[in-house]
Amino acid sequence: MKMKSKFLISASLLLAGIISTQSASATDGYFSLAYGTQNKGMAGAGIAWYKNSLINGNPASLVKLGNQYQFGVNMFNPNREYTVTGNPSMMDGTFGLAPGTVESDSKVFFMPTFGANWLLNEKSSFSIALYGNGGMNTDYAPKNGVGTFGMPNADTGVDLGQMFLNLSYAYQVSEKHSFGVTAIAAYQYFEAKGISSFGMMSSDATKLSDNGHDNAYGIGFKLGYLGQLSEKLSVGASYQTMVYMSEFDDYAGLFAEQGDFNIPSTWTVGLAYQANENWVFAADFKRINYTDIASVSNRMYLPQLANGSPNPQFSPLGTDNGAGFGWEDINVYKIGAEYSGIDTWTLRAGYSHCDEPIQKSEVLFNILAPGVMCDHITLGCSKVLNEKGNTLHFAAVYAPECSVKGSNKMDPAQTIEIKMSQIELEIAYSF
Numbered sequence: 123m124k125m126k127s128k129f130l131i132s133a134s135l136l137l138a139g140i141i142s143t144q145s146a147s148a149t150d151g152y153f154s155l156a157y158g159t160q161n162k163g164m165a166g167a168g169i170a171w172y173k174n175s176l177i178n179g180n181p182a183s184l185v186k187l188g189n190q191y192q193f194g195v196n197m198f199n200p201n202r203e204y205t206v207t208g209n210p211s212m213m214d215g216t217f218g219l220a221p222g223t224v225e226s227d228s229k230v231f232f233m234p235t236f237g238a239n240w241l242l243n244e245k246s247s248f249s250i251a252l253y254g255n256g257g258m259n260t261d262y263a264p265k266n267g268v269g270t271f272g273m274p275n276a277d278t279g280v281d282l283g284q285m286f287l288n289l290s291y292a293y294q295v296s297e298k299h300s301f302g303v304t305a306i307a308a309y310q311y312f313e314a315k316g317i318s319s320f321g322m323m324s325s326d327a328t329k330l331s332d333n334g335h336d337n338a339y340g341i342g343f344k345l346g347y348l349g350q351l352s353e354k355l356s357v358g359a360s361y362q363t364m365v366y367m368s369e370f371d372d373y374a375g376l377f378a379e380q381g382d383f384n385i386p387s388t389w390t391v392g393l394a395y396q397a398n399e400n401w402v403f404a405a406d407f408k409r410i411n412y413t414d415i416a417s418v419s420n421r422m423y424l425p426q427l428a429n430g431s432p433n434p435q436f437s438p439l440g441t442d443n444g445a446g447f448g449w450e451d452i453n454v455y456k457i458g459a460e461y462s463g464i465d466t467w468t469l470r471a472g473y474s475h476c477d478e479p480i481q482k483s484e485v486l487f488n489i490l491a492p493g494v495m496c497d498h499i500t501l502g503c504s505k506v507l508n509e510k511g512n513t514l515h516f517a518a519v520y521a522p523e524c525s526v527k528g529s530n531k532m533d534p535a536q537t538i539e540i541k542m543s544q545i546e547l548e549i550a551y552s553f
Contacts, residue, residue, distance in 0.1 A: 163502015
């Protein structure tokens with residue numbers, strides 16, 4: 123047991139280092155579609171289904187898992203592009219973009235995950251999990267020697283990665299009810315490049331672009347409940363607080379509130395119905411509160427109105443009311459099914475749909491962060507390998523192309539369309 127604990131601690135530290143360098147997965151905005159391979163096979167549905175809860179699931183479910191350890195890795199392929207239609211008007215006070223389509227590079231990412239759960243006694247458990255968020259990453263090469271926002275020979279884009287360490291405690295208060303609490307330690311990094319042309323709109327142009335990667339750290343909490351309503355029907359709920367992060371000081375002239383980039387709060391409720399010993403059906407509703415975060419949700423207002431007079435709604439980038447990405451809160455709907463009636467196999471499928479966080483009036487800045495995905499279709503399976511219960515898990519995610527189209531706020535003669543599609547494959551091993 124001591125050797126296994128040392129091994130798991132060492133592996134956790136190694137995974138933490140790997141995740142901190144690359145963090146991406148199929149996304150609800152820039153939150154992951156699901157956490158853990160089994161849960162991903164059901165498109166993230168299962169807040170009320172304890173078996174798939176090890177990696178950032180409902181903390182109240184962990185007391186039902188028993189002793190369990192899992193390693194996983196996923197391969198994520200996001201395809202992002204923007205298209206500008208119409209030539210720049212060249213009128214005073216406008217900022218036109220070069221017409222045409224530009225695809226983002228950086229098309230394949232790999233990210234490991236890890237989770238472990240220990241029963242402390244028959245009524246309580248302790249768990250650790252490592253995982254990440256991603257999807258807010260773009261890398262546009264210059265076109266004809268000019269970057270996206272007019273900088274000569276400039277690569278343009280952003281790179282946001284987030285890593286989380288969860289420490290969870292679960293307690294079964296009665297035969298049918300359990301509660302859980304998770305302490306969340308978070309690390310995130312960010313880089314922006316090729317956007318120096320917005321310097322005149324910034325409170326500090328030296329902290330706007332091309333300052334390399336900056337780091338931030340923070341903490342948050344999650345609460346969970348799992349209840350058995352009947353022999354076949356269970357209910358689950360969780361609430362995750364805002365994760366309060368230190369500021370990106372090197373980008374205090376970009377992000378609202380002087381470089382602040384906290385992580386939004388979320389809450390989830392759901393039901394799971396175990397029709398018989400082989401079939402389980404799950405349905406979840408999730409709310410992601412992007413408007414918690416000014417740097418994500420603030421809309422862009424230009425310094426001048428159409429008649430050339432000062433715009434009273436304008437605030438420079440980096441100030442409390444400075445422009446963000448204009449994202450709105452989103453509702454996410456998830457359904458999933460699990461079938462375990464084939465000897466040592468378990469099969470899964472799921473579908474997830476979320477609101478569009480990006481409004482068509484905000485497409486200009488969201489060239490940098492085209493989190494436009496709305497639909498995800500998933501399949502998954504697990505294969506028990508031996509009598510000890512060691513199991514191999516697999517999940518596949520397909521997100522068909524989604525787009526948002528609107529006018530260039532800084533040159534209304536042009537339209538901008540941002541697009542994305544995604545493919546993700548994940549494999550894990552539990553023992």
